[in-house]
Amino acid sequence: MGSPSDQYDVVTVGAGVAGCEAALEAVKRNSRVLLLEEHPQVGSPSHCSGVVSLKGLELLGLEAHSSFSQKLIHGARFYPPHGEPIEVRKKDPVALILNRMKLDQFLAKQAVAAGAELRAKTRASKFERTSDSDLLTLTDGSKVAGKVVIDASGAGSRLPEQAGLHSPDWAQILPGLQYELVDMKEQGDLVELFFGSKRAPGFFAWGIPTGKNSARVGLASKKGNVKKFLDDLVKEQWPKATIDATKSGSVLVAGPISRCWSPGFIVVGDAAGQVKQTTGGGIVIGGYCGKLAGTAAASAAAHGGVESEGFLRDYDTQWREKFSSDLRKMGLARKLFAGLSDETLDRLFSVLRDNVSEIEAEGDMDFQGKIITRMLKKRKIATLLPRVAADAVKAIFS
Numbered sequence: 001m002g003s004p005s006d007q008y009d010v011v012t013v014g015a016g017v018a019g020c021e022a023a024l025e026a027v028k029r030n031s032r033v034l035l036l037e038e039h040p041q042v043g044s045p046s047h048c049s050g051v052v053s054l055k056g057l058e059l060l061g062l063e064a065h066s067s068f069s070q071k072l073i074h075g076a077r078f079y080p081p082h083g084e085p086i087e088v089r090k091k092d093p094v095a096l097i098l099n100r101m102k103l104d105q106f107l108a109k110q111a112v113a114a115g116a117e118l119r120a121k122t123r124a125s126k127f128e129r130t131s132d133s134d135l136l137t138l139t140d141g142s143k144v145a146g147k148v149v150i151d152a153s154g155a156g157s158r159l160p161e162q163a164g165l166h167s168p169d170w171a172q173i174l175p176g177l178q179y180e181l182v183d184m185k186e187q188g189d190l191v192e193l194f195f196g197s198k199r200a201p202g203f204f205a206w207g208i209p210t211g212k213n214s215a216r217v218g219l220a221s222k223k224g225n226v227k228k229f230l231d232d233l234v235k236e237q238w239p240k241a242t243i244d245a246t247k248s249g250s251v252l253v254a255g256p257i258s259r260c261w262s263p264g265f266i267v268v269g270d271a272a273g274q275v276k277q278t279t280g281g282g283i284v285i286g287g288y289c290g291k292l293a294g295t296a297a298a299s300a301a302a303h304g305g306v307e308s309e310g311f312l313r314d315y316d317t318q319w320r321e322k323f324s325s326d327l328r329k330m331g332l333a334r335k336l337f338a339g340l341s342d343e344t345l346d347r348l349f350s351v352l353r354d355n356v357s358e359i360e361a362e363g364d365m366d367f368q369g370k371i372i373t374r375m376l377k378k379r380k381i382a383t384l385l386p387r388v389a390a391d392a393v394k395a396i397f398s
């Protein structure tokens, strides 16, 4: 291994929301922190739609800063496969649409201002453990050492396996595509969500206002040609709009891994499967878990030895206490939902239509467990269960 200048208390792989939050918390606790980012520019390319609840933003200790904020949102309009849409609207704004590249850059700047060293254009390709530190091999063949490595490198990471952990089920990544649309008719203050086998089989499509006459529209799906689905939707819903930019991205709907630490190693964010399985959303959970991970890594690095393992284990306990009950319920809802036929979806939405005021009052974008449990207890939903089971069996064999 090289010079002491390549030795850090904490090395964070990936300058996304989870990695930046982790680096910031660790450096605030006097750790010497290196933040690695494989791309030349933090946040780019961005695949994300940038929908974040205002409560979630608060949980991250953030405000709607002008550098990354695009639009405030009051609710959502759901389009079932057939029939009229259903609107769920709150009087006050519930969500912020943000420019994800700018958010990541905002967070990375905070980490650097607090003392973290950011190395862009630097990919960590291999993790190994030695008797006194962890080593990461970089793509130029050089190595950096850390007392603790935090893997925040997003969906598809192989570092957890090299550290002796499981990875999320990467087969459960849905291909997605997004367009930035401009020259549109005036956009409202609702996110639009479109369901059905002709629109986005097994998932959904979205239209997210980003400005007065612009929107980010996209979809992910279990099967079929995502480009054709998206082009059809644009033609149907926004025929006069111009496509300003195209981005592809993969939506992760796997659940979290069973253990997120091993000696000298923590995994966080998408790399750990810390996403809402109903939507693939991971900004809030990943960011919050990043904070916990950075705090734990700094304590572990300061103590060393067996004692350090207690801090890493605590990270795993703490994030699960906060999120795992809701994630379990979202995982169940996702499993039930993914195989539904259009007819069952229509019936499901008609039950939701009858319960809009309850959803408006009790729904929470990040902690969806409560509303999922309440809806599953509805008698009309219970009567749908035999259909849901039949659809699930059909989906397995289709």
Ligand SMILES: Cc1cc2nc3c(=O)[nH]c(=O)nc-3n(C[C@H](O)[C@H](O)[C@H](O)COP(=O)(O)OP(=O)(O)OC[C@H]3O[C@@H](n4cnc5c(N)ncnc54)[C@H](O)[C@@H]3O)c2cc1C
Binding pocket: 013, 014, 015, 016, 017, 018, 019, 036, 037, 038, 039, 043, 047, 048, 049, 050, 051, 052, 122, 123, 124, 125, 152, 153, 154, 155, 176, 177, 178, 218, 248, 249, 250, 251, 252, 268, 269, 270, 271, 275, 280, 281, 282, 283, 284, 286
């Ligand atoms: C189409 C789409 C729309 C989405 N919309 C939303 C949404 O509206 N709201 C929401 O909450 N979530 C959304 N998500 C999910 C959200 O983007 C992720 O959950 C979130 O980005 C996870 O953050 P992260 O920090 O764990 O990983 P990432 O944001 O993926 O960051 C990982 C970083 O690590 C870098 N990296 C990767 N490998 C290495 C390596 N080996 N060495 C160095 N650097 C590396 C990457 O370049 C990247 O910068 C969406 C996802 C997709 C695909």
